[in-house]
Amino acid sequence: MGQDVELLDVSMRFGEVYAARDINVHIQAGEFFSFLGPSGCGKTTLLRLISGFMDPSEGQIKIGGKDMRGIGSNNRPTAMIFQNLALFPLMTVEENIGFGLEVRHVSKAKRTKKVEELIELVDLYGTGGRMVSELSGGQKQRVAIARALAVNPAVLLLDEPLSALDLRLRNHMRAELRNIQRRTDVTFIYITHDQTEALTMSDRVGVMSIGKVEQVAEPDVIYNTPKTAFVASFVGETNIIQGDIIRIDGDYALLKTAWGSFFCKNPQHITKGETATIFIRPETVFLAEESTAENVLACRTKTISFEGAYAVVTLTTEQDQLFTMRLNNDGSVPKLQEGEQIKVRFSRKNAFVLKNGGTPIA
């Protein structure tokens, strides 16, 4: 069974530099939780703190309600899957999986039984006697998972274990991981810089910028209502327009920009007169009809790349700024020529304005 993991005001300092600062996250028992962020944002540090390779400079880490300070990683209810997998090359698949039990002096008979169970769980049937070097990439991945699960961890920590695989195998392993997590009910904490990976697999995602957690929420909430400009621009494709707020209209704001005036949601309740940034997802931009009056942008098509189910159209405005639109191939879209003058629109419900910079809001 999984246990919950609490990070309370956790900071990690290396010399003068903070790799993580004032992190507060409560990961539920049995949850699939991802930390998503660019490389160098401190997410691996966070994982190493939870696994016990180091203790935080400040703050507290609790697993299953118990303070973990001073407890070495060999005595924590966690198991880690390393980015390079760190399989033991001189051992067979069975020996690798059974290692955690062997060092705990579990009897040979019990060990064999457990190893067999795990080989079945991760679908490695028939490879038990092979050396690790004789396996394919996906099989190695499974050995690493089985080896970590063998010690019955309450929390499984995964440090970008899929990054070395090719796209097809990666998609397959994503589904597999999610599946294994559901079957075992262990808390999974997953580290990745790949937003698709985080969004597709996780119950909740924590988006990190440099040393900070910017937002913790369900994947759709992260995508649809990002709390900060950093989250909005890091997760998913987005169009950005700078402007000044000239009017407040309930939950909406009217901004004056170099491209015209636009209405959009104002979740941070930014006040009139401030300079802020509008974010618009490419899939919420459409061709404007004659009758449209609000949020219309005049521009010229630059490139059109047809991808089958949809076409990605890049547009330039008079100010020579780029804007992207994603048109679904539903038969209603007229054929566009490159260099054509068109008008596009977006709904005020699908655009939102956020404060400049990456400061999270309370």
Added chain:
Amino acid sequence: MKSKSIFKFMIGLYLVLFFAYMFLPLIFMTIIAFNANDIPQITPWKGFTLMWFGELAKDDQMWSALWNSFIVAFSVVAISVPIGLGGALLLTRLQFKARNFVYGVLVSPILTPGIILGISTFLFWDSYMDIPGGLWTAIIGQSTFISSYCMLLIMSRAQRFDLTQEEAAFDLGATHRQVFWKITLPFLKPALISSMALAFMQSFDNYNTTLFAIGVEQTLPIYIGTKLRSFISPAMNALAVIFIILTVFGAIAYEYRRRREMIKAAVKIPPEPAAQVLGM
């Protein structure tokens, strides 16, 4: 066309000269071991004999020197390999400021002439510590530089060790001791075995350091050296022939084993491609 054949001829000549230079002395020495001549010379040939081997077998001094050589060599292995291992682990994983200095100190005995190591070992123990020279000082003296060799050898493998393997083992619940015995040491095993062999051989035929450190005792090289200075006997050639035979057999056995393992590895069935395993 012509320059090509000249080139071929030169290469051939070079090889003949090279091998003659390498092996003629050994061949001469071997022939002398079977010549029934009191003086170790090829001519005059006084008939084939095995008497020098018999004489060698009766030489008590030789046996005791050989026994001493084994004691010293095994002791040197027992001391140098652990010291080398410790130094190698220290230098490959710790990043401290004095690292280069420590490296220099640990390697310096290799660069110091053997005679100086021998004399200083003897002086230190004999004059300052009041422990007379003997096998003990020979072991210490040899270990000073042989440990450095072992360290360099083990370091070259330790540098290729992936430290996350230790973390993984530790994370899976192993104690530090278990990590060392089950993960680190097995990885270093090939380097440990070759450093043992190297230490043994370095010790076994060491002359310079041993001569000055050993006091009144004798190891085999010291015994041979003394013998060659006092009176020359073909029995020494017989001894050399025995060592040549042992060496050649050792080399052949090693090569045979290596080739057999290569064939074994080549015969193994290659792993299935990923797509097949995933049923795609």
